[in-house]
Amino acid sequence: MTDAARNVALYPWFKFFQNLLFWQATWFLFFQSELSAAQAILIYVFYDIATTVLEVPSGYMSDRVGRRFTLILSALAGLLSATMQAVGSEFWVFALAQVAMGIHIAFASGTDSSLLYESLAEDGREDEIEAHELKAWRFNFVALAISAVLGGAMALWSLRVPYLASAVAFVFVAVVVFRFREPKHAKQEVTDGARLDALRIALRQPVLMWLFALSALMYGFSHLPFVFGQPYILGALAQIGMEANAPLVSGAVTACMMLVSVLTSWMAPGLRERIGLTGILLLAFGLQVFLVGGLALTGSVFAIALLLLRMVPDSFSRPFILARIQTELPDGIRATYLSLQSLAGRILFAASLYLASGSASDVGEMAPDEVRLVLGVFAAVGCGFLAVLAVLSRLDGLARVPGK
Numbered sequence: 001m002t003d004a005a006r007n008v009a010l011y012p013w014f015k016f017f018q019n020l021l022f023w024q025a026t027w028f029l030f031f032q033s034e035l036s037a038a039q040a041i042l043i044y045v046f047y048d049i050a051t052t053v054l055e056v057p058s059g060y061m062s063d064r065v066g067r068r069f070t071l072i073l074s075a076l077a078g079l080l081s082a083t084m085q086a087v088g089s090e091f092w093v094f095a096l097a098q099v100a101m102g103i104h105i106a107f108a109s110g111t112d113s114s115l116l117y118e119s120l121a122e123d124g125r126e127d128e129i130e131a132h133e134l135k136a137w138r139f140n141f142v143a144l145a146i147s148a149v150l151g152g153a154m155a156l157w158s159l160r161v162p163y164l165a166s167a168v169a170f171v172f173v174a175v176v177v178f179r180f181r182e183p184k185h186a187k188q189e190v191t192d193g194a195r196l197d198a199l200r201i202a203l204r205q206p207v208l209m210w211l212f213a214l215s216a217l218m219y220g221f222s223h224l225p226f227v228f229g230q231p232y233i234l235g236a237l238a239q240i241g242m243e244a245n246a247p248l249v250s251g252a253v254t255a256c257m258m259l260v261s262v263l264t265s266w267m268a269p270g271l272r273e274r275i276g277l278t279g280i281l282l283l284a285f286g287l288q289v290f291l292v293g294g295l296a297l298t299g300s301v302f303a304i305a306l307l308l309l310r311m312v313p314d315s316f317s318r319p320f321i322l323a324r325i326q327t328e329l330p331d332g333i334r335a336t337y338l339s340l341q342s343l344a345g346r347i348l349f350a351a352s353l354y355l356a357s358g359s360a361s362d363v364g365e366m367a368p369d370e371v372r373l374v375l376g377v378f379a380a381v382g383c384g385f386l387a388v389l390a391v392l393s394r395l396d397g398l399a400r401v402p403g404k
Helices: 003-018 027-034 037-064 067-087 091-108 111-122 126-157 161-179 192-203 206-238 243-297 301-309 318-326 331-357 368-393
Strands: none
Touching: 003 067, 003 111, 003 126, 003 161, 027 037, 037 067, 037 091, 037 111, 037 331, 067 091, 067 111, 067 161, 091 111, 111 126, 111 318, 111 331, 126 161, 126 243, 126 318, 192 206, 192 331, 206 243, 206 318, 206 331, 206 368, 243 301, 243 318, 243 368, 318 331
């Protein structure tokens, strides 16, 4: 097996261990038990700010220094973050842990997909990129499903235990990334001036501009149920006297959510073939807006079922967006461009969360009415952006996204 083929074989396992996030279904409940509701929201802003600051520098480092070294730093930062949250008790410790998690995400963002594409290209298998992105997506969300339900059960014993389990998972992430080899396809000498010119050209391409805007918006709308889903579940269960089971229910809902995403990912290629790439991407964003709007309309326990659809839009869009972008970019700017795209989404979402935190109480839990109000505003804004993207997608020569 060549080094490139080994990278491709290891890549799904990298995504699997990276996404064994046992705290995912209980993190807000944990911070809310240690801090105020406003601080619990702001904790996430620390993560987004750290990722924002490092997003582009980490992409540039990946293009200059290499994919493997950047992923090693990412894995070590993830391990540090999980460990700090497992033992921390002060706001500043949690804030620093979120900074470390931001480093983990920023250094992996774009670098992981670049390593996959360039490893395939080294073996002359570029046309397999969509299939391998979908495979990695399934490994990703199987891991999220497993860790969500186990993490919810662990949290019944202690809300800190899921962070300890996640730290162990990051050890395995490090083992995998140390076995990666730098793709030869990526080892090209490119001057900073040439890299900047190539990046400027890429940012002006109509197809990439449209995908750039869509990706930035979908990042935020995908994370809204993640941030507000746990207080939503807590408020809904309180109506029937089951709030004590919120960690377990949250874990079960998150696990089912990920499994639904895996199942729908098998439908995605056929749906893409029938309605085209532009069609499936607009459908995905529309589903995100519909989900947020549905949660805003009611606080009933039955509406928890809507959360099961949270990752379906991502399964209909994320692998295809990554595959489509990769073919448009030269190796010397691939990670930098993807980092810029992530940067735009994170800035937009962090700013919106900052505004949302102003409507939350300074003490105690976030009230259900507060959650629904915030989600309602986001849904209304999302409808406007969806309409604009749909119109732009029909303008010849501006943003039509070819099916292949």
